[in-house]
Amino acid sequence: MNALEYETFDLQEKLTHKGTKEWGMIRVAQRPNGAWITLPVMLAVGAQDGPTVLADGCNHGDEYEGTEGIIKTFQDLDVSEMKGNFIGVPAVNLEAFAQMCRFNATEYVPQDLNRIYPGSPKGSITNYLSHFYCETILKHCDALITLHGGGNYEYLEPVVLYCGEGDQTAKTSKEMAEVFGFKVLWKNTGYKAGSGIMDECAYEMGIPAITPEIGGQCTRMFQREEHKAMIQAGICNVLRYFGILEGEAKKTEDVLYVDIDYLYNRNGGIHTPVKKAMDEVKAGDTLSIITDVFGQEVDRLIAPFDGVVIGYWTYAVCHPHSWIYMVGKKVAPEEA
Numbered sequence: 001m002n003a004l005e006y007e008t009f010d011l012q013e014k015l016t017h018k019g020t021k022e023w024g025m026i027r028v029a030q031r032p033n034g035a036w037i038t039l040p041v042m043l044a045v046g047a048q049d050g051p052t053v054l055a056d057g058c059n060h061g062d063e064y065e066g067t068e069g070i071i072k073t074f075q076d077l078d079v080s081e082m083k084g085n086f087i088g089v090p091a092v093n094l095e096a097f098a099q100m101c102r103f104n105a106t107e108y109v110p111q112d113l114n115r116i117y118p119g120s121p122k123g124s125i126t127n128y129l130s131h132f133y134c135e136t137i138l139k140h141c142d143a144l145i146t147l148h149g150g151g152n153y154e155y156l157e158p159v160v161l162y163c164g165e166g167d168q169t170a171k172t173s174k175e176m177a178e179v180f181g182f183k184v185l186w187k188n189t190g191y192k193a194g195s196g197i198m199d200e201c202a203y204e205m206g207i208p209a210i211t212p213e214i215g216g217q218c219t220r221m222f223q224r225e226e227h228k229a230m231i232q233a234g235i236c237n238v239l240r241y242f243g244i245l246e247g248e249a250k251k252t253e254d255v256l257y258v259d260i261d262y263l264y265n266r267n268g269g270i271h272t273p274v275k276k277a278m279d280e281v282k283a284g285d286t287l288s289i290i291t292d293v294f295g296q297e298v299d300r301l302i303a304p305f306d307g308v309v310i311g312y313w314t315y316a317v318c319h320p321h322s323w324i325y326m327v328g329k330k331v332a333p334e335e336a
């Protein structure tokens with residue numbers, strides 16, 4: 001079946017079509033060549049009433065693990081057995097997705113979609129897309145799973161981020177993270193209102209949200225199918241948690257709670273990681289060495305605190321002042 005084309009889109013109305021699946025492209029704006037910038041959406045509307053869970057991928061255009069995991073989840077869902085709905089948006093920034101790039105490079109001044117939520121109806125195209133997505137899809141949903149990863153240049157150990165503290169939205173977000181199935185849980189203590197980041201924006205709207213991060217180009221040769229299956233299992237567990245699918249949403253065992261910091265180098269060059277994913281590090285340890293084209297050391301990234309390596313720049317060359325390492329400080333489970 002071909003994808004449908006929606007000139008206008010009313011999610012509430014779509015959710016009255018019980019026990020159906022459909023998918024299509026929502027028109028956002030037209031390009032000079034006549035082609036449309038669109039928002040792809042998949043609807044699995046359960047036969048019975050229940051909550052609506054939204055999963056999206058490719059807010060950053062080169063993070064394809066989420067896209068493939070959402071497609072697989074949607075294909076395998078049986079709507080006749082569902083008490084509630086699953087909405088999949090496989091690539092929010094479809095222009096960036098097609099350009100194999102983090103952001104939409106054809107925009108006059110390119111912007112990072114995941115730093116400008118909730119966007120603006122008066123903004124430039126990425127800003128407008130952000131607003132359009134929040135208004136058309138997100139605000140009608142009961143929970144959000146926004147999928148990210150290492151993209152073309154980084155590796156990320158599978159980790160689920162949750163934010164907020166002290167209210168029901170935060171509690172539900174944390175419980176979603178705890179059933180997703182990944183072993184590392186990221187308590188986001190750096191959360192602040194107005195950051196423009198999708199899950200933090202959803203939280204401010206009172207919608208519980210998690211950000212699972214997984215993989216990167218360096219893993220796709222051997223782990224592509226594994227990562228797709230891990231995302232499908234995670235989404236289905238969240239659907240169980242909300243009672244949309246039958247069965248118990250079991251809490252993941254032996255998890256590690258961390259709070260992650262991005263660490264920046266000063267000088268760019270040839271980047272050689274010394275510490276790898278899940279390595280324990282002590283303050284003062286060398287994380288990576290950066291050399292110039294003559295093989296001479298120009299920089300060295302030093303761990304500023306004790307922690308665990310969660311992600312790092314895997315591309316052979318790194319930019320100056322770039323987030324080349326993600327190191328998690330351990331958080332005690334009772335404080336997570």
Ligand SMILES: [Zn+2]
Nearest residue numbers: 060063148149
């Ligand atoms: Zn991302």
